[in-house]
Amino acid sequence: MGLQVGIVGLPNSGKTTLFNLLTGGHAEVAGHPFSTVSPNRGVVAVPDRRLEVLARLLHPPQVVPATIEFVDVAGLVEGASKGEGLGNRFLSHIRAVDAVVEVLRFFQDRSVPHVAGDIDPLRDRDIVDTELLLADLEVVERRLEKLRELLRKTKDEYLREEKEVLEQCFAALSQGIPVRAVDFPPSAREILKPYQLITAKPLLYVANLDEEESSRRLFEEVRKRFEEEGLPLLPVWAKLEAELSELEEEEQKAFFAAFGIPGLGFVRLVEEAYRLLDLITFYTYGEKELRARELPRGTKAPQAAGKVHTDMERGFIRAEVVHFEDLVACGSFERARQEGRIRLEGREYEIQDGDIVYFRFTSPR
Ligand SMILES: Nc1nc2c(ncn2[C@@H]2O[C@H](COP(=O)(O)OP(=O)(O)OP(=O)(O)O)[C@@H](O)[C@H]2O)c(=O)[nH]1
Ligand SMILES: [Mg+2]
CATH class of the missing domain: 3.10.20.30 (Beta-grasp domain)
Incomplete structure (x- = not known):
């Protein structure tokens, strides 16, 4: 099983457009909010130059690349935790992923309505991050209630420890701090694993730009803010890149250069995800196959x-x-x-x- 990456964001931020770009898929995109209801899933091979070189050198009967599965879910809106929009139940589809990509809208395009009115990626990030915090808070609260009840009846050391760790999560989440930012020892992380808290997962912000100068200017501004916070913000041109992907490679390169796109969004996103998760790639080779595998450093x-x-x-x-x-x-x-x-x-x-x-x-x- 390869990596799993979940895609979240406001409606009409371009999640499904990005998903299609990443997976070469054709899931429905639409200019109205909530076009995605049931989640889209797609598995793709991790681009790997070394694997290609090895395949040419070794002529194995089979070459198996490492894979990433992307999961694209419905849009979150302010108040989703209270049932606004499609609510937040669909987040259960990304509880099992290894990392989360949060798409922020930087493209202008007036024909595509923005659920919050205007284009403001920092505000959007606050809305989405808050809903993710609230979704985790719900899980933590429910479990804490149960634990308190259990601990009234039994004196179990593990349960007591679990309660302590969850209480720390509760305190952090209530202050708007994601669980990934809490300085837990490995033992506490182990305890938290089964809860699959979304804010405990590594998060990559993706800026979805268009070819307009205004979109680029906004990106430079917002990127500064992210840098100050020590957060990565990866620019992609989801729609433009998807259109360009129909072209021949040479032609595509010329357009990328003209628009100042630093390379295939897919390749950059995978690289960034590997960096974020601190993964390396190693290869196994036997009579049957040559295979690339990802592994924590x-x-x-x-x-x-x-x-x-x-x-x-x-x-x-x-x-x-x-x-x-x-x-x-x-x-x-x-x-x-x-x-x-x-x-x-x-x-x-x-x-x-x-x-x-x-x-x-x-x-x-
Ligand atoms: N101009 C422009 N339009 C885009 C871009 N990305 C997405 N769109 C358009 O925005 C609309 C919404 O895109 P989707 O990918 O369906 O958005 P979504 O985030 O999946 O939306 P929901 O599934 O409804 O939450 C579509 O009409 C897309 O064509 C972009 O980079 N530039
Ligand atoms: Mg969608």
């Missing part, structure tokens, strides 16, 4: 093996590792072996970005 070899198969983690013996650059420099596995570039690594080895790994393990009886 700092993961040790046995746990990385566990991503391939749980048996591989349990029966882990060692990892045979060659780095992408070394393998490409040698030109083949035989050559890499002769030159001593294939290393044997043990349980404490941290998998590095660009490692090609063959796991040795004992099968369970």
